[in-house]
Amino acid sequence: MIPEIGHFALIVALMLALIQGVLPIYGAARGNAVLMGVARPVAVGHFVFVAMAFACLAYALLTNDFSVLYVAEHSNSQLPAHYRFAALWGGHEGSLLLWTFLLTVWTVAVTQFSRHLPQEMVARVIGVLGLISVGFLLFMLLTSDPFERLLPAAMNGRDLNPLLQDPGMVIHPPMLYMGYVGFSVAFAFALSALLGGHLDATWARWSRPWTTVAWVFLTLGIALGSGWAYYELGWGGWWFWDPVENASFMPWLAGTALIHSLAVTEKRGAFKSWTVLLAIGAFSLSLMGTFLVRSGVLTSVHAFATDPRRGIFILAFLVVVIGSSLTLFAWRAPKVGLGGKFELVSRESFLLCNNVLLSVAAASVFLGTLYPLFMDALGYGKLSVGPPYFNTVFVPLMVPMVLLMGLGPIARWKKANIPDMWVRVRWAFGASVVIALLLPFVLGKWTPLIALGLLLACWLISSVLLDLRKRMLREGGIKTQSRSYYGMQLAHFGVAIFIIGVTLVKGYETERDVRMAPGDTVAAGGYTFRFDGVRALSGPNYEGKQGRVVVMKNGQPVGQLFPQKRIYDASGMPMTEASIDAGLFRDLYVSLGDAIPNSGGAWAVRVYYKPFVNWIWAGCVLMAMGGVLALSDRRYRIHARKKQETHSTEHTATHEASAAGMTTGSKPA
Amino acid sequence: MKRRQKILAFIVAGVVGLGIAVGLVLYALRGNVSLYFTPTQVFDKQAPTGRNFRIGGLVVDHSLKRERDGLTVHFQVTDTDKTMPVVYTGILPDLFKEGKGVVVEGKLGTDGVFHASQVLAKHDENYMPPEAKEALAEAKKAKAKEAAAKAALAGGK
Numbered sequence: 001m002i003p004e005i006g007h008f009a010l011i012v013a014l015m016l017a018l019i020q021g022v023l024p025i026y027g028a029a030r031g032n033a034v035l036m037g038v039a040r041p042v043a044v045g046h047f048v049f050v051a052m053a054f055a056c057l058a059y060a061l062l063t064n065d066f067s068v069l070y071v072a073e074h075s076n077s078q079l080p081a082h083y084r085f086a087a088l089w090g091g092h093e094g095s096l097l098l099w100t101f102l103l104t105v106w107t108v109a110v111t112q113f114s115r116h117l118p119q120e121m122v123a124r125v126i127g128v129l130g131l132i133s134v135g136f137l138l139f140m141l142l143t144s145d146p147f148e149r150l151l152p153a154a155m156n157g158r159d160l161n162p163l164l165q166d167p168g169m170v171i172h173p174p175m176l177y178m179g180y181v182g183f184s185v186a187f188a189f190a191l192s193a194l195l196g197g198h199l200d201a202t203w204a205r206w207s208r209p210w211t212t213v214a215w216v217f218l219t220l221g222i223a224l225g226s227g228w229a230y231y232e233l234g235w236g237g238w239w240f241w242d243p244v245e246n247a248s249f250m251p252w253l254a255g256t257a258l259i260h261s262l263a264v265t266e267k268r269g270a271f272k273s274w275t276v277l278l279a280i281g282a283f284s285l286s287l288m289g290t291f292l293v294r295s296g297v298l299t300s301v302h303a304f305a306t307d308p309r310r311g312i313f314i315l316a317f318l319v320v321v322i323g324s325s326l327t328l329f330a331w332r333a334p335k336v337g338l339g340g341k342f343e344l345v346s347r348e349s350f351l352l353c354n355n356v357l358l359s360v361a362a363a364s365v366f367l368g369t370l371y372p373l374f375m376d377a378l379g380y381g382k383l384s385v386g387p388p389y390f391n392t393v394f395v396p397l398m399v400p401m402v403l404l405m406g407l408g409p410i411a412r413w414k415k416a417n418i419p420d421m422w423v424r425v426r427w428a429f430g431a432s433v434v435i436a437l438l439l440p441f442v443l444g445k446w447t448p449l450i451a452l453g454l455l456l457a458c459w460l461i462s463s464v465l466l467d468l469r470k471r472m473l474r475e476g477g478i479k480t481q482s483r484s485y486y487g488m489q490l491a492h493f494g495v496a497i498f499i500i501g502v503t504l505v506k507g508y509e510t511e512r513d514v515r516m517a518p519g520d521t522v523a524a525g526g527y528t529f530r531f532d533g534v535r536a537l538s539g540p541n542y543e544g545k546q547g548r549v550v551v552m553k554n555g556q557p558v559g560q561l562f563p564q565k566r567i568y569d570a571s572g573m574p575m576t577e578a579s580i581d582a583g584l585f586r587d588l589y590v591s592l593g594d595a596i597p598n599s600g601g602a603w604a605v606r607v608y609y610k611p612f613v614n615w616i617w618a619g620c621v622l623m624a625m626g627g628v629l630a631l632s633d634r635r636y637r638i639h640a641r642k643k644q645e646t647h648s649t650e651h652t653a654t655h656e657a658s659a660a661g662m663t664t665g666s667k668p669a
Numbered sequence: 670m671k672r673r674q675k676i677l678a679f680i681v682a683g684v685v686g687l688g689i690a691v692g693l694v695l696y697a698l699r700g701n702v703s704l705y706f707t708p709t710q711v712f713d714k715q716a717p718t719g720r721n722f723r724i725g726g727l728v729v730d731h732s733l734k735r736e737r738d739g740l741t742v743h744f745q746v747t748d749t750d751k752t753m754p755v756v757y758t759g760i761l762p763d764l765f766k767e768g769k770g771v772v773v774e775g776k777l778g779t780d781g782v783f784h785a786s787q788v789l790a791k792h793d794e795n796y797m798p799p800e801a802k803e804a805l806a807e808a809k810k811a812k813a814k815e816a817a818a819k820a821a822l823a824g825g826k
Contacts, residue, residue, distance in 0.1 A: 234763070344678055356683070360690045367694060371702075382705035384723060385698070392697035397690070513759050515739030574763045593760030596739040604739055604760050 003068050003147040006056025010147075013049035013100075014137040016042055020130030024123035028195070036123035040111045043126050046133065047104035054101045057094060057146050061087055067153035070094060070146045076159035076570045078541040086170040087160045092310075093146035095173060099290060100136045102174070102181045103129065110185060110210075117206060124192030125185070132184055135317050143310045159570035162542070168228035176221030176248055180286035182214020183255060187283035190276045191325060194332040204266035204275070209636045211262060211279075215255045216627035222248050223620035234576030234591040236511065236608045238616055241390040246369040247289035253362035254282035257355045264351050268413055270342060273333045274355070280329060284322045285362070291318065292369075343415040350408035357401040364393045402456040402499070405492055406463030410470075428466050432458035443508060453503025460496035464489050484633040491626025498619025504612035513593070517602035525609025527588060528552045533601050534565075534592070542566040542575070547603065549590045551581065561590045563605075578606075586611045703774060707804035708746060708753040709811065711777065718777050721786070724753060725772040726804045733767055746771060746783075750808035757785040 020042040027035025057070070061084045066072045074094070075087045089095045107129045114122045140146065163169075189207035193199040225248065230238045239245060258278040264271045291314040342348035368385045376382055406428075410421060436455035440446040468489060471481055510524040518533035532548040544566035551558045564577035578591035586609060593604030705723045706716045716722055724746060732745040741758045744767075755773055765771060765788060775785035 235760075344675055356686060360686070364690065364694050368698075371698065383702050384705065386701050386703060389697045389701035392701065393693050396693055513740060576763055596735065599739065602739060606760060 002056050002059050003065070003149065006053040006060075007145065007147040009049045009052040009056065010137060010141060013046055013053065013104075014134065014141065016046040016049060017130050017133040017137055020046055021127055021134050022130075023127075024130075025127035025195070028120040028123040028127070031120075033119065036119050039123045039126040043104075043107045043111050043130070046130070047108045050097075050101050050104045050133075050137075053147075054088075054097055057097060058085060058088055060147075061085060064157070065153075066155070066157055067150055068146075069148040069150040072150050072154040072157045074157065074160055076157040076541065078569060079157075079160060079165070080540055082170060083160055083165050086164070089173045089177075090160045090164050090169075093140065093144045093148075095177075096136060096140050096144055097146050098174065099177055099181060100133060100140070102177050103133050103136065103184060106181055106185055107133075110188075114206075120196060121192055121203075121206075124195050125188040128188035128191045129184060132188075132321070135321070139310075139313055139317065143313055156570070159541075159568060162566070162568045162571065162573050162575045163232060165568075166228060166232050168224055168232065172221060172224040172228055175217055175224055177290075179214050179216075179218025179221050179248075179255075180251060180290055182210065182217055183251060183279075183283045183286045185210040186214065186255075186258065186279045187325070190279035191328065193336065194276060194328050197332055197335040199265075199272050199276070199336040201266050201269050204262050205635065207279070208259070208262050208266060209631055211255065211259050212627050212631050215252075215259055216624045216631075218248070218252050218255060219620055219624045219627070222252060223617050223624075226620075227617050230613070231578050231580055234578045235606065236578070236589050236591075236610065238505075238613065241368075241387040243369050244293050246365050246390075247292045250362050250365050250369075251282050251285040251289055253358050253365070254278060254285050257358035257362075258282050260351050260354050260358075264348055268342070268348060270348055271352070271355075272336050273329075276329060276333065276336065278355070278359075280322075280325045281359075281362075284318070284325075285366075287318060287321060342413070345411075345416045345418055347408060347411040347413045347416060350404055350411050353404050354401065354408065357397055357404075361394060361397045361401075364397070365390065368393070399452070399456065402460060402495070405495065406459050409488065409492070410463070410467050424470070425463060425466065428462035429459060432462055440507075443504075445507065447507060450503055450507040453499055453507070457496045457499040457503065460492060460499070464493050464496070482633055482635070484630040484635075487626045487628070487630025487633070489626070490629055491623045494619045494622025494624075494626060496619070497615050497622055501612050501615030501617075501619055505610050505616065508611045509613075510609040512607045514605055514607060515596060515599075515602055516605045517600060520602075522605075522607050524607050525586065525588075525611070526553065527558065527609060529561075529588075529590065529607050531603070531605060534595075534603065537564060537566070539566065541570065542568045545592070545595070547590075547592050547605070549579070549605075549607075551588055559588070561588065563590045563592045565592045582614060584614065587613045707807050708748045708751040709804075709808055711753055711783075712751040716777055718779075721774060721776055723772055723774045724755075724783060724804075725770070726753070728765070728767050728769060728771050730767045746773060748804035748808040750812060753783055754781070755783045755785050757788055759788075761788055 020039065023035045023042075024039035027033070027038070057068075059065075060068045060071050061075050062081060064071070064075070064077045064084075066077075070091060070093050071087075074091045075084050079087070087094070089098045107126060110122075110125060110129065114125070186207055189203070189210065193203050222245075225245065226238045229240065229245075230236060258275065258281075261271045261275045261278050265275045368389050371385055372383050406425065407421060410424060432455055435458045436451045439454055440450045443450075471485075508525075512522060512524050514520075514522050516522065516531035518531060521528050521530045523529070528551070530550045530552065532550060534545040534547040537544045537546040544564055546562050546564045549561040549563065551561060559581045561579035561581055563579040566575045566577060567573070568575065576591050576593075578589055580590075581588040589606070589608035589610055591606045593606060596602045596604060703721045703723050704717075705725065708724055708726055710716060711724060716724075726746040726748040729745040729747050729752060732743075734743045735741070736743070740760070741756065742761065743754065743756050746753045746755055755775075757773070757775075772789040773783065773785045774787040774789070775783055778784050
């Protein structure tokens, strides 16, 4: 009964989404306040019904209702309860439901935090979000119903893929999806600006916090996924340029470009069309990412489905969304205008370079990811594009990008002066060069790439500190700068930390695959690892072997590691669980390969020494924290306070806020 | 700077940047694409020597042999028509199993053995890599054609 209620709730939600997508937009075009007023209540109703469907599927999973196909395929009665819940997004149908659910959550958030916005704008934004939801609900109901029954019911489920039975996997997809879906709000804002033919600094200030929130979630989601791959896949890599990773990385690149371009639009009224185009691009890439992963066109761990009907629907949906928004862009963008003018050397130019580099990077990832698909479709045979391609393209693009990152924040808007800037940064740059050239010798090995990585990181850190110091001294005190300024610097600092992590782990890691009999030792990165053999292991839904490895440094024991090899009962799938001794400056990583037959208990063992690997994720967390700090900026909260003071005079509040936020000399077209 | 010069400068910078990017992408694509072949194609000498490529198929039952060092393994990959000997040093992935699908990347040695640098066997038990699946399908088709040709010959007599 419960699954049928869920199914019915989805149908009702589809009806509501249709109303939400059509009436408010029509009302906004006609200036009809009643129709526009429909937006908020319908959006809330829409949310309630999707939430109901979500709860029904969760209930079916938690109560082991194996008469539901999805439950039978992705869960098992032996599975611990939290993984049964996480199985909700362990498969294709469920993850679509999660997507739609999060979309309605974002929509409700928009209805709650948009009371100071003009009614037409809100109506259009909510309408566009409704239309996106229509697409997803139709997709679910027509091709991928999560509530499909299985008759007769299965005795037990097929179990969740053991790779996904991990705490990281419980939160990684929702985080990533919050990011993907969040860009739909930026997209809706962009479309509503196109529909209204009105785009100014105020618009940019409205859409900025939404974009930043989405970006923060996406950043954390990608970092979580990377961390999960590191400890769960058992071979110690943190980024594989796997199509699935690329699918989440492309929207991140576009989104990063978008938040920078929005900054220019807000402060200077420039880059208007470009900002809109980026918003469309970021969301299209998110959509494509979701579908590429879900449709199974790409060969990868995450591809669950292979059903041609789905493929065709997805293709049609993508064509409709991207096609119609680009058509709208071509038609209305001239009305929106290009925005303010600026000199060749100015902060705008630096941000333009940032945008161009990020977009080119996204395009090159796109090309590398889809190239095999195109070639296969065109009949040139099967091929694969490996990580070396991405590294070859990516590193040269990111080097100028990071060098400019140090200059951008200190350049003036509109017109900057290169000699002045050089005077300001020359010591920082000189010091960075010296450190980058010498530090690798201290660390034990000098290669051009290590020196380059350190140069970029030092340059970034020193330019951040330099700018902070200058602003503290000249403009007096910490309080004078806005939180979004500190947010930016924190995020840039995070990039530097990330670069240090990548450089040092690539430069100084030791990876050894060895045969170890009990009592054997192997050295890696100045540590000695002694293998003490394995013993039997029994878990809630798996059996296996657990090895013991004692780590020593200079004869002193440092710690013990317990890598596992599990065989899951329901699926019979083997799984390697690495054991990691994590630290600020190094990780010690051990995982079990195979038992070597007829050898008296010897195993193939992976022993890794990974210096500074945690800095990679720490850098991502700092970037996300920078985003959060920027979000807490006063100018985003000013609306809320104004609203409380003067209940009905929304317009006054908006005007004052826009006057306060606009810098002098901006020229709205 | 005059307005026209400024626009020109932006355009020139854009074109140069784009040119560099395109060059970079083409250069990287040329060196780092690995083509895919079936064991039959390799047998027919269609695969390049001295260059990385991938083969896919099933791991032949009872073909897995370990050398004394415990890390070097020998096994055979088949598309049911032709069989390819493979040697690999390292730890095999969890889902590598005799009788299951596999994709191997590496170089063809002069000894006719495929020297693998990477063994890919992801996904779950029931999953077959598309490359491996295709290899089997190709071989089946070729066999069917051969059988049809033979039948036609026999009929002609």
